[in-house]
Each structure stands twice: as structure tokens, then as C-alpha cells.
Amino acid sequence: MAGLDAIDRNIIRLLRLNARMSNIKLAEEVGLSPSACLRRIRVLEHDGVIRGYTALVDHSSREAAMAVIINITLDRQTEDYLTRFETAVRRHPEIRECYLMTGGSDYLLRVEVDSAAEFERIHTEILSTLPGVSRIHSSFSIRNVLATRRSSAK
Template identity: 80%
Template sequence: MASLDAIDRNILRLLRLDARMNNVKIAEEVGLSPSACMRRIRIMEDSNVIRGYTVLADTASIESTIAVIINITLERQTEEHLDRFEAAVQKHPEIRECFLMTGGSDYLLRVEVANAGEFERIHKEILSTLPGVLRIHSSFSIRNVLATRIKSRR
């Protein structure tokens, strides 16, 4: 897809605020007809600018989970090592997020666990077997202060 114009960026902004906003409302907000707006959204979906839609749930109220933030340092930062690591991470649904980082570590991962025993299993069976890992540094969250900046529907 070519670079995004101001209208595309505005559509993305609106969808980030409320992914359930209907197309007619989005079109009205950005000054397009509903069909033109839907065409732009579909193009962004087809080109993976929009990779999907999701629900942000308060996992603490649904289930007792602990977010674990994991810093990973690789043995080498070559393209081959980065690609192998990223391909391996994508095979494990336990890993909720993975970011390539600058600074002290190469990657930041987020997993959610019910308890320390579950994290020990993930550490032993997944994290320590990922290709090229030199160092793993994990931190357990105390509580989530801010998950997103979307407006509340209440």
C-alpha cells in the first residue's frame, strides 16, 4: 500500500478509539461517503495496515492473571538471528506481545500467567528454548495502571 494520507490516518485514529464504530459514523467524521470509507478500510486491512480487531478485557475481573514483562538479549543481533528468534516467538500463543527494542535488551515480551508455577513452565519450556537467547530478565507486574487510552463506553 502507498503511504497513508490524512484521511487514512484519521480513519485509523477513529478505529483505535473505538473499533466498533460503524462505517457510517467513521465516514461522517472523515468527510467521505460510506462506500468510499469502507473501500479505504478494506484496502488497509488487505495490506495489513489494519492487522485485526480485538477486545481489551480487564483480565483481573475475569480471571486472576499476572502480566510478566520479559527482556530478552540475544547472543548476536544479525538479521538471521533476529529472524529465527521472531519466527520462533510467533509459534507460542503464550507470548502475547513481542517488541524489537533499542537499548539494553533486544526484545521485550509480555506473557500472562496465573501463578509463578505457570511462569516457571513457560520459562523452562519456551523462553529458554528460543533460538539465540543469551539472557532472560523477567519482571512481574503488580497491577495494570493503563492498558489503553480509549474512551470508556460507560
Template identity: 70%
Template sequence: MSGLDAIDRHIIRALRANARISNTKLAEAVGLSPSACLRRINILEQSGAIRGYTVLTGNTSGEEGIAVIIQITLDRQTEDYLNRFEVAVRKHSEIRECFLMTGGADYFVRVEIESAGDFERVHKDILSKLPGVSRIHSSFAIRNVLASQKVRKS
């Protein structure tokens, strides 16, 4: 967030804490008039400092799903292999997040499942069929300690 002044950073912190805060309350919290605050938000959005807003949802049954963090290693790290993998990942709604990584694994992928049987299906029908995959290492989350979300505008 370089290039932002203290007020911009204050606006972003407040929106991260509560993206549904009214402009009037946000303006009051950061010490601006509502019109000046809205102008700042628009500039932050146009510059890409704020890339979008999202909703974090729970399971509709009232029970949390099980988060699985998966490290995926590809056969090769060529541009073609990376592109084919990334195109394939975007086709599966079960895959909630995917990060190109440095270090031991090429990608970290996050999926949410309802049960071990559900993960077996995701592993067999999706993960093992992604192009170029040579190794899959999965870890099940015990509980979520902190959840925040930043997404790009579509």
C-alpha cells in the same frame, strides 16, 4: 502514517477507539457518505495502513492475568541466531508479543500468567529453552494503564 490525509487519520483514530463502530456511524463521524467511508477503509486496508482488527480479551474467570515483560539477550546477534529465536518464539502460545529491540536487550517478550508458579513453569519450560538465549530479565506488571492492539492480517 505519512501519506494519509486528515480524513484517513480521522478514520484510523475512530477505529482505534472503537473497531466495532458501524460504517454508518463512522462515516457520520468523519464527514463522509457510508459508501465513500467504506471505500476509504478498503484502500487503507489494501495499502497496509490498517493491517487488521483484533479483540482484547480478559481472563474468563473474571480476574486479570499478570503481565510479565521479559528482556531477552542472545549469545550472538547474527541473522541465524535471530531467525532461530523468532521461529521458536512463534511456537509458544504463552508468548503474546515479541519485539526485536535496540539497546541493552535483543528482544522484549510479553507473557500473561496466572501466578508465580505459572511463571516458573514458563521460565523453566519455555524461556530458558529458547535457542541462543544468554540472559533473561523479567518484570511483573503492577497494573495495566493503557491497552491497545494493532495486529497484522493473517
């Protein structure tokens, strides 16, 4: 987040804690007028710093929801291979998160499933058909320990 000033960073921090915070409350917290605060938020959105808003869902309300963490290794790490893989991943809403990684694998993906059979379908129909994949290593979560990026720093 280079190029952001302390107020922008504070706005982002507060929105990460509560994206539904009213603009009036947010403006008060960061020391701006509501109109100035809203202008900054719009600039952060326009510039792609804030890419969207989402809801964190308590998966304990779903009986058997499991997160599956998947490490993907590609045949090659060329720009073409990376671009083709990332384009294909974006077409599948079953893939909730995708990170380009350093270390032993090229990508880390997260999917959520209700059963081993559902994961088998995702593995067969989606993961194994992604372009350039040479290795897929999957791990099933036992339980969720932390599902937020909360920051207590002010």
C-alpha cells in the same frame, strides 16, 4: 504511517478508539460516504496498515492474572539470529506481544499468567528454549495502569 493522508490517519485513529464503530458512523466522522469509507478501510487492510482487530480484556475479572514483562538478550544480533528468534516466538500463543528493541536488551515480550508456577512452566518450556537466547530478565506487574492506546486528539 507515511503515505497516508489525513482521512486515512483519522480512520485509523477512530478505529483504535472503537474498532466496532459502524461504518456509517465512521464515514460520518471522517466526512466520507459509507462506501468510500469502506473502500479506504479495505485498502488499509489489504496494504497491511490495519493488520487486524482485537478486544481489550479487563483482567480484573480474572482473579490473579498478572502480566510479565520479559527482556531477552540474544547471543548475536545478526539477521539470522533475529529471524530464527522471531519465527519461534510466533509459534507460542502464550507470548502475547514481542517487540524488537534498542538499548540494553534485544526483545521485550509480554505474557500473562495466573501464577508463579504457570510462569515457571512458560520459562522452562518456552523462553529458555527459544533460539539464540543468552539472557532472560523477567518483571512481574503489580497492576495495570493503562491498557489502551486511546488518543484524545481529533
